[in-house]
Amino acid sequence: MERRTLPGRLTWQRGEVVATEQETARAKSITLALPTWMGHRAGQHVDVRLTAEDGYQAERSYSIASPPEEQPRVTLTVERLDDGEVSPYLTDELRIGDKLELRGPIGGYFVWEARLGGPLLLVAGGSGIVPLMAMLRHRAAVGSTIPTRLLYSSRSYADIIYREELEHLDEADQMLEVVQTLTRVQPPGWTGYHRRIDTDMLREVAWPSDQHPLMYICGPTPFVETAAASLVTLGHEPARIKTERFGPTGEA
Amino acid sequence: MENKLDGNAAAGMLQAIFPFEMTLVQVTCAGCGTTNLLGATAAYMHGMGTIVRCPVCDTALIRVAQVKGRYFLDMRGVGVLQISAEA
Amino acid sequence: MSEGFISRAFRGRRQKSDVAGRLPPGQYLERGFPVLSAGPTPHTPLERWDFSIVGHVKEPKRWTWQELLAFPHETPTVDISCVTKWTKFDTHWEGVSVETLLQQVEYDPNVARYVNAFSDGGYTTNLPLADVLGGKAWVAFSYEGQPLAPEHGGPARLLVPHLYFWKSAKWVRGLRLVDHDEPGFWESLGYHNYGDPWKEERYQGD
Numbered sequence: 034m035e036r037r038t039l040p041g042r043l044t045w046q047r048g049e050v051v052a053t054e055q056e057t058a059r060a061k062s063i064t065l066a067l068p069t070w071m072g073h074r075a076g077q078h079v080d081v082r083l084t085a086e087d088g089y090q091a092e093r094s095y096s097i098a099s100p101p102e103e104q105p106r107v108t109l110t111v112e113r114l115d116d117g118e119v120s121p122y123l124t125d126e127l128r129i130g131d132k133l134e135l136r137g138p139i140g141g142y143f144v145w146e147a148r149l150g151g152p153l154l155l156v157a158g159g160s161g162i163v164p165l166m167a168m169l170r171h172r173a174a175v176g177s178t179i180p181t182r183l184l185y186s187s188r189s190y191a192d193i194i195y196r197e198e199l200e201h202l203d204e205a206d207q208m209l210e211v212v213q214t215l216t217r218v219q220p221p222g223w224t225g226y227h228r229r230i231d232t233d234m235l236r237e238v239a240w241p242s243d244q245h246p247l248m249y250i251c252g253p254t255p256f257v258e259t260a261a262a263s264l265v266t267l268g269h270e271p272a273r274i275k276t277e278r279f280g281p282t283g284e285a
Numbered sequence: 286m287e288n289k290l291d292g293n294a295a296a297g298m299l300q301a302i303f304p305f306e307m308t309l310v311q312v313t314c315a316g317c318g319t320t321n322l323l324g325a326t327a328a329y330m331h332g333m334g335t336i337v338r339c340p341v342c343d344t345a346l347i348r349v350a351q352v353k354g355r356y357f358l359d360m361r362g363v364g365v366l367q368i369s370a371e372a
Numbered sequence: 373m374s375e376g377f378i379s380r381a382f383r384g385r386r387q388k389s390d391v392a393g394r395l396p397p398g399q400y401l402e403r404g405f406p407v408l409s410a411g412p413t414p415h416t417p418l419e420r421w422d423f424s425i426v427g428h429v430k431e432p433k434r435w436t437w438q439e440l441l442a443f444p445h446e447t448p449t450v451d452i453s454c455v456t457k458w459t460k461f462d463t464h465w466e467g468v469s470v471e472t473l474l475q476q477v478e479y480d481p482n483v484a485r486y487v488n489a490f491s492d493g494g495y496t497t498n499l500p501l502a503d504v505l506g507g508k509a510w511v512a513f514s515y516e517g518q519p520l521a522p523e524h525g526g527p528a529r530l531l532v533p534h535l536y537f538w539k540s541a542k543w544v545r546g547l548r549l550v551d552h553d554e555p556g557f558w559e560s561l562g563y564h565n566y567g568d569p570w571k572e573e574r575y576q577g578d
Contacts, residue, residue, distance in 0.1 A: 043297065043300040136301070141306040142324020327412075352561070
């Protein structure tokens with residue numbers, strides 16, 4: 034049986050920005066055309082590298098927001114960190130027609146595709162929604178009916194990335210449930226949760242442990258650790274919990 | 286807060302060295318003998334290099350630094366690597 | 373692939389050189405204090421903590437936390453430079469001079485020409501003995517007037533500011549006097565054995 038080969042060792046590719054979209058005040062989606070892209074799986078990320086005129090380089094990782102079905106286009110959603118070195122360049126400076134160096138796709142561990150089954154529990158903190166959105170978009174693209182729940186924590190209504198798309202997916206799909214929690218400020222009439230995720234919230238939202246869901250948690254490190262610990266407390270198998278910590282500030 | 290991420294975060298660096306998907310590889314820790322998926326280990330990554338540690342005993346499994354066009358790779362913390370021979 | 377590739381209008385975080393003369397080559401001025409850890413933060417309770425000098429000494433010596441603190445304290449103000457290119461000016465520390473500790477043991481400096489500093493968590497780094505004498509190194513336990521925070525190496529770290537900061541081993545627990553220069557944690561991975569920021573000795577062969 035032939036071993037599937039990746040195209041050798043990961044090397045840097047150059048893509049061209051073909052579209053941008055402001056998702057929230059701080060988050061922007063950037064779509065790239067990548068002629069040498071070999072495809073990816075939902076949940077994977079890329080390393081982006083910027084080079085200044087004097088040769089100085091900075092690298093950061095960003096999750097792929099687009100599903101594999103959209104290749105060879107790849108969309109990244111970047112949240113601007115005020116003291117970031119790379120994110121402000123990507124959100125404020127980069128424009129259509131610019132080239133961007135990246136390598137990927139990376140990370141066969143934190144991936145989901147329909148053939149892996151479910152039920153599926155996705156837990157997102159802030160910009161941790163990005164790789165989980167790729168999973169939801171893939172799920173929609175292949176017409177999957179795998180029961181799925183997303184618990185998404187944001188600071189405020191205005192900070193919810195992909196808000197309209199998530200509302201639409203939630204409404205259109207009986208087998209998908211989107212649950213939001215807003216931790217800092219809620220709009221009038223808000224009926225969702227209004228606190229940080231905790232064991233009680235996950236008890237209400239997550240599948241019972243005897244359903245053996247596949248669970249994916251992504252966001253800032255403290256968020257991920259709290260959510261993972263809560264799910265284990267609720268009796269879920271650690272081996273079915275996959276985490277992607279974005280680091281203390283959320284920039285991986 | 287320490288710069289600890291999931292092993293999956295080290296995948297880019299590792300895949301620049303190994304021509305296969307390293308995070309799906311099983312590593313047996315030379316320190317405590319447990320076997321884990323590399324993607325489920327702990328990765329400490331910063332400007333000097335990447336250190337992948339056993340999630341059970343913190344032994345450094347894989348240490349990588351990229352220095353002047355070469356990768357320095359120390360894998361003394363890995364007893365055994367299991368890599369799929371099939372797709 | 374990157375040959376000649378430039379990201380339009382990217383400048384990065386570097387500073388303009390109004391502080392040029394004081395910055396070692398290739399460094400930029402950092403106002404924060406980045407935490408770079410190669411492993412989990414150790415949390416040895418002070419009642420179990422000790423500092424040892426072992427190796428090529430007539431008799432190894434060991435001090436408890438209280439015994440270490442009983443030595444004369446010094447309060448060096450120094451610039452520190454990390455090999456990842458940031459430099460902080462005028463950092464304020466309090467600690468015991470390594471020279472004071474080495475005066476408590478007997479050794480032959482013609483044999484014990486190097487030291488390996490070792491830390492909780494397994495970190496090591498190598499230095500010439502001469503570089504921890506002469507008022508050039510401390511076991512430091514306070515930073516900016518506060519007890520040294522665990523993520524920055526507390527309760528105590530080595531402080532050797534004339535070399536790149538990876539030599540200032542966090543969570544230090546002792547020094548081993550040795551007769552040869554044995555590469556430590558980062559030195560084994562291609563970093564320079566000595567590490568003089570003024571000569572940009574970042575990597576082996578520099």
